[in-house]
Amino acid sequence: MKRRSLLRILIGMLFVIVLLWGIILYVYLNNNSKADYYGIVYEREAPEFTLTDQDGDQVSLSDFKDKVVLIFFGYTHCPDICPMTMSVMNNVVDQLADQADRVQVVFVTVDPERDTQQKLKTYIPYYNESFIGLTGTAEEIDKVADDYNVYYSKEEVESSSEYLMGHNSSVLLITPDGEIFLRYPQNRMDPALIAGDIKRIL
Amino acid sequence: MFKKISVLSILFIIMAQIAISQETMIINDAWVREVPPGSSVSATYMTIQNKGDDDQLIEISSDVSENAELHTSKVDENGVASMEMIKVLEIPAGKTVEFNPGGMHIMLIGLKESLVGKESINLTLEFTEAGEMQIEVPVKKSAGESHHHHN
Numbered sequence: 001m002k003r004r005s006l007l008r009i010l011i012g013m014l015f016v017i018v019l020l021w022g023i024i025l026y027v028y029l030n031n032n033s034k035a036d037y038y039g040i041v042y043e044r045e046a047p048e049f050t051l052t053d054q055d056g057d058q059v060s061l062s063d064f065k066d067k068v069v070l071i072f073f074g075y076t077h078c079p080d081i082c083p084m085t086m087s088v089m090n091n092v093v094d095q096l097a098d099q100a101d102r103v104q105v106v107f108v109t110v111d112p113e114r115d116t117q118q119k120l121k122t123y124i125p126y127y128n129e130s131f132i133g134l135t136g137t138a139e140e141i142d143k144v145a146d147d148y149n150v151y152y153s154k155e156e157v158e159s160s161s162e163y164l165m166g167h168n169s170s171v172l173l174i175t176p177d178g179e180i181f182l183r184y185p186q187n188r189m190d191p192a193l194i195a196g197d198i199k200r201i202l
Numbered sequence: 203m204f205k206k207i208s209v210l211s212i213l214f215i216i217m218a219q220i221a222i223s224q225e226t227m228i229i230n231d232a233w234v235r236e237v238p239p240g241s242s243v244s245a246t247y248m249t250i251q252n253k254g255d256d257d258q259l260i261e262i263s264s265d266v267s268e269n270a271e272l273h274t275s276k277v278d279e280n281g282v283a284s285m286e287m288i289k290v291l292e293i294p295a296g297k298t299v300e301f302n303p304g305g306m307h308i309m310l311i312g313l314k315e316s317l318v319g320k321e322s323i324n325l326t327l328e329f330t331e332a333g334e335m336q337i338e339v340p341v342k343k344s345a346g347e348s349h350h351h352h353n
Contacts, residue, residue, distance in 0.1 A: 076238075076241065077241075077242060077243055078243070079235075079237075079243040079244055079245040079273070079307070079309045079310070080245045080273070080275050080285075080303060080304065080307050080309070081275055081283050081303075081304060083235055083237055083244075083245075083344075084235075084303045084304060084344070087343070087344035091344075119240070122238055122239055122240045123238045123240070123241070126238035126239070126318075127238070151280065151282050152282075153284075155284060155285060157271070157287070157311060158271075158287060160268065160269055160311050160312055162242065162243065162311050162312065164284075164285050166282055166283065166284030166285070167282065167283060167284075168280070168281045168282055168283070169277060169281060169282070169283035170281045183281075185277065185281050186277050186281075186283065186304050187277075
């Protein structure tokens, strides 16, 4: 009688241990696989938007349902970070080779005042013919930036009539099922590693 | 005889000056970013090594832009990138300063011509001690973006 209950307790304890071990292993593996991505895991539903591209066409996020979307906010009068990011994006697409057509790079201006459709038409294809540049009215841009938690502000340049824009400079990766899954800040701009994340997702 | 000496001494003075200007500020890896046609701004990168006394970079100009200013890109904890102008850059004796994408750079403001297809531009840097320096800066589409990352 005594032995039996002892056995029961032992089996019960064993069961709890195995269960706990399983939970720990599950959490560990889950975290570990996410930590393996080069980008910072973000996991948020990507808000829908509709803006105007460099050809004057209306473009929505839902147009790219079967693609990985790399989206970032910038402006064409940006001397340093935006051209650098564009050039990195071009390199990422290059590295994807035959999978390149399953990726869409989208540039959204935070400076609709100067970045008209015509301006984007000379700017965007210079980096890559497949890239899409989006503009809209100040209100439309405000709304999209707000939805994507992007901050921006005008900064005057002392020596000229030029102005700069302070803006969020991270690239966001949106999965084919519409989730902002990864975020690439400016210190994570290695094209090979970004391409590696995309290959894993596709 | 006297003529010979004076010619020699002039030559010596010229050579000494070249030697001095070459020795005090050494500029390496300079390049300017080719930007899409119609762009009004670009950025120039380089390293400046000061082999002379404590010095300051006080003035920059280029032959392709109305203005040139030293700026630094800063990204805050929220990922917001913004630019800060540096009016005078102190370059202590023996120090090397680096201008890199995503960091300090010379911003060319008001481009007068497209950089697309252009081989190089001329840049003039003025230092308090080392004086004026003219350098030829090659135009590149991108440099290093595929090979190294920035921290």
